[in-house]
Amino acid sequence: MTCNFTFKHYEEICNVIAKSQYKISFFNDVHLSNYNNILILRHDVDQSLEQSIKISAIENKYNIKSTFFLWLRSPFYNIFEKKYSDIIYKISKLGHQIGLHFDESVYKIENEKDLNKFIGKEINLIKTYFNINIYAVSMHRPSKRILDNDIQLKKYINVYSKKYFKDFKYLSDSRRQWKEGCICKKIDTNKYKKLHILTHPFWWVDEDISFNERMSDFIRNKVDKLETDLENNISVYKKDGN
Numbered sequence: 001m002t003c004n005f006t007f008k009h010y011e012e013i014c015n016v017i018a019k020s021q022y023k024i025s026f027f028n029d030v031h032l033s034n035y036n037n038i039l040i041l042r043h044d045v046d047q048s049l050e051q052s053i054k055i056s057a058i059e060n061k062y063n064i065k066s067t068f069f070l071w072l073r074s075p076f077y078n079i080f081e082k083k084y085s086d087i088i089y090k091i092s093k094l095g096h097q098i099g100l101h102f103d104e105s106v107y108k109i110e111n112e113k114d115l116n117k118f119i120g121k122e123i124n125l126i127k128t129y130f131n132i133n134i135y136a137v138s139m140h141r142p143s144k145r146i147l148d149n150d151i152q153l154k155k156y157i158n159v160y161s162k163k164y165f166k167d168f169k170y171l172s173d174s175r176r177q178w179k180e181g182c183i184c185k186k187i188d189t190n191k192y193k194k195l196h197i198l199t200h201p202f203w204w205v206d207e208d209i210s211f212n213e214r215m216s217d218f219i220r221n222k223v224d225k226l227e228t229d230l231e232n233n234i235s236v237y238k239k240d241g242n
Contacts, residue, residue, distance in 0.1 A: 003182035004208045005173070007054055014062040016184045017041075022195065024064050026097050027157045027164065028135040036193040040168070041066035042159065043199050044101050044138055047076045047218065049087045051201035056091045068201075069101035069138040072122045076222075080129065088130060098132055100156075103140040116154050123156065159196075168196035176203045176211055 003009065017024065022039035041059075045052050045068055052068055059066055068091055070079055077084050092098060100123050107118045123134050136157040139146050150162040159165065169192035171183055180186065183197065205214060231238060 002208075003178070003184070005176060005203045005205065006208050007058060007204055007206060010055065010204055011058050011061070013184055013187075014058055014064055016187050017064055018062040020187050021190050022187070024066075026065065026067060026135070027099075027159060037190070038193075039187070039195040039197065040164070041197050041199075042099070042136075042138065043068045043201050044140070045070055045077075045202075046074070046101070046140070046200055047202040049077050049079075049084050049201075050221075051204055053087045053090055055199070055201045055204060056094050056096050059096070060094045065095050065097070067097040067099045067136060069099040069136075070126065071101040071103065071140055072125065073103050073106055074101075079126070085130070092130070092132055097136075098126065098130070098134060099136040099138055099159075100126065100134055101138050101140050104143060104146070105141070112151065115151070119153065119156065164196055168192075168194040170196045170198070172198040173200060173203060174198070176214070 017039065020039070021037050023035075023037055025035075025038050025040055027040060027042075041064065043052060043055060043066060056066075056068065068088075070088065071077075072079065079085060079088060088098065100119065102119055102122060104115065104118075107114070109115050109118065119137055123137075126132070127134055134156065136159055137153060138159045142160055145151075146158075146160050147165075151158050152161060157164070169186070171178065171180065171186060173183075186192065187195065202218070203214065205217070209217070
């Protein structure tokens, strides 16, 4: 099995998960402190909702459910734009959960009261618009304060709290690499009683390409979308320049 960031390999990962001894769970659905052989799968949607719908469909094929954390303040996508809201509805209809990917850096947060207040505002926007329940929050590029303290949110689960981040074996594809080698080996050995796996859909593509090629593709696709949006909204603008 070749470890890369293609959808083909992601399907291999899902196959390994489906055949493992792990019970696939959401953050909120079991009493995790008393449960073993549990696997929680989450996705931080930093850049690409387009890749997220592909990931969600692959998981659905293997009866795997996960949580997709949406970045409300993302500079790369607008969850209220029809194209992206349609994707979110589709992901939800497949049985996956939606969470909040919260960027604490855009607010002046002096204490946990402030943190809860701003998280609540963002979650209420998503809940109201999409008519869905949200149970968990994932921090975008979490600060030292978040990582070093076992912060308990009033109404929602902080996935970086000790229960989920320290008591579980945490594995992430951050910066397009599994730091401990192919994730399939970690799942297949059943060495860890509790697994918390994070992926970023942005990294997963059809063909195995380099980091720089992935970035170039992303930029090119964004330029194409911008030109299409201009053409659709400004009658005198044509993509071909005529």
